Amino acid sequence: MLISGYFSSSETGMMSLNRYRLKHLEKENHKGALRVSALLKRPDRLIGLILIGNNLVNIAASAVATIIGMRLYGDVGIAIATFVLTFVILIFAEVTPKTLAAIYPEKIAFPSSILLKILLIVLFPLVVAINWITNGLLKLFGISHKDIQEHSLSTEELRTVVYESGSLIPEHHQNMLMSILDLEQVTVEDVMIPRNEIIAIDINDEWKSIMKQLTHAQHTRVLLYRDQIDDAVGFIHSRDALRLLTKEQFTKANLLRAVREIYYIPEGTSLNTQLLKFQQSKERIGLVVDEYGDIQGLVTLEDILEEVVGDFTTTMARSASEEVILQPDGSYLVDGSANIRDINKEMNWQFPINGPKTFSGLIVEFLEEIPEANVGLRIAGYPIEIIEVKENMIKVARVIPEFKKD
Template identity: 45%
Template sequence: MEDMPLYVLLVALIVLLILSAFFSLSETSMMAINRYRLKHLVKEGHRGARLTSRLLLNTDRLLGVILLGNNLLNAAAATLVAVIISSFFGQNDLALLIGTVCVTFAILVFSEITPKVIAAAYPERIALASSYVLTPLLKVFYPVVWFVNLFVQALLTILRLKPREDSAAQKLNLEELKTLVLEAGHFIRKKHQSMLLNLFDLETVTVDDVMVPRGQIEAIDLDADDEIIHNQLLTCHHTRLPVYRGTPDNVTGIIHVRKVLNQMRNGEVTAAILEKIMREPYFIPSGTPLFSQLQLFQENHERVGLIVDEYGEWMGLVALEDIVEEIIGEFTTHAPTQAGILVKQEEDGSVIVEGSSLLRDLNRKLGLRLPLGGPKTLNGLILEYFQDIPEAGTSLKIADYPMEVVQTQDRVVKVVRIFPSLVSVAGTGEPVTDHQP
């Protein structure tokens, strides 16, 4: 080799550095490629994607052939530099030291760092192209790679390390999936992004968080006079109404107003007629996740359910529309008589809201961060804070938000003033109400 012309040795050195750069490119691109994008390309029938996917199924073999080629080429480059130095300077130690430093610098710059930076920037393009070369190389050098991996596996066993399978390593939990949706803002419309995030939350949100409280539900008393029942049906704002006898605790059924209108053609509607056309009430245990309840509504062909606690007490009502609105946002027309979230902003920046407002709705409307782990309404949160019924004019602070109790009535907090500093109010001045169908 020492008898070869200098230009031949230099050309051979350049070729070795280029080949080493190829393996560095391949290593980084294979490890950095988006696995979900790769699966998509495989489904579309991309041949390079299929080869890349097969290589990544056995990461130890893939890294074995890449590092085998990379290290062999780097060692050959260092040996070639030593030959060039010895042919010109003999066994001069200083010349060998300078040559070693130079070849190390060349390998780092041209065969390691630069190729890996490029591969990290364009992993998909490089990985798919390099798979055409790595696949036959792995077949040729498989015996060597297999022999080396025997020692690797033995060392991992001694260290009690068990590499995860590729499929397990690529699984995403719910929070990671949310982050993925948030980071995909350029590809998913803002509205669709919000709907996907709301859909993920259906497993953590329960029917208690979205129900219409019992005190706000419009219902019909079968023991009332027929004239009162008739007038109530003519002025109701909902398509489905609970029916009870005597007290609201004694719910006997659900009526659909459309069926009642058909009966009105023959005269006034009486309690006896309502008993004939009403359906059995559909009860929902408190704490049922929204996603589970959505499936139950579908399986049972129901649209409205009455929520009961562990003692069988009626707590409120939830409709299919309530769950749908949790996913896509509010879309229905609310009843004008419904006492829901009344948002009114004062000149001093404070906001007047109903005490019966759901905390989730307040957080959504006002951009607050009120705790959701306990009570579901603002009234319940304040009562829990004081462990008593506060008087009007009492001030407090919850979750760093100053509040003032404006009005109390019948053992509940009716109106509250909130000082949401640096928080803009969505839909200021517009009454936003809970609803039932």
């Protein structure tokens, strides 16, 4: 029974090990982990060895129990021995040792691997013969022992690991890890500053106006353009502008010579890809363009980093809390230009994000027309009332999340 319990617990312990922790211990040259990893490289041989040993001792126990039963009780002893042995094996050689091994797999697997390694050498010819037969049978079904699946995690499985980590990973770090996993699903359009909100200077304006805008600029880099934003000239760095402002002969020509080349970003680029491109090109800001070359918005390195670590205190953009205002009746007034992903994250709402990026765009797409004020609708189960429409855009809408019904 003890030997049977050993083989049963060894089998469960080996198969219950956390493979990622095992790899970690293996890298640290843990002797037990190295032995177990070597055995698990050929699980067909390991299982064959364990089952050979387990079946040998169980059959031997059955034979001994039958002989004892017959000597004590005659023919009736066979039935008694069968019943008693079944009960004893289940309790002491199967359920108890396997449960123990499932709870403490490392404490069982690492020590037992010493004896298993020796037994594998001793019984190697028998193990190979049995594996040859079993692998031959599996080939009839198109299965090979070489088809062992690597224990790699998919993105969704990795999300589950992060969520299930509990107190092992602080909540803030969990949110950062989840944001990193989301980078490949989020595109530059989701985080860009729309073209109508880009702060830029028309180089064809009066020189005094240009000087005033440069002096009061709140951003490190300012876009310069001619007449319309699609005819962009380049970015002027505040440091370069300050240096030029200190000179007596500061002219448009000098300003244009100081502009830096524009870095263009195709729309649809995922954030993880763009982050790498920013790093490779040593850029920090770029203009998002569509397939026709028209400028759709502006993206900075800070915008991408904020998706991971959250908003920086120095950001000039409005937060979702400023665009979503709680009313005394429990409803919320939402700015039409608010980014849907931002308000979903801030308010824990579930508005669809696979279409328009702004709240106004979502409503217009749903209605398939530009609505008038005081029109009511329901999107994703949320009752919405349009409060103000101006310049073909929904400026303010009311959301009543308390009455959401899926």
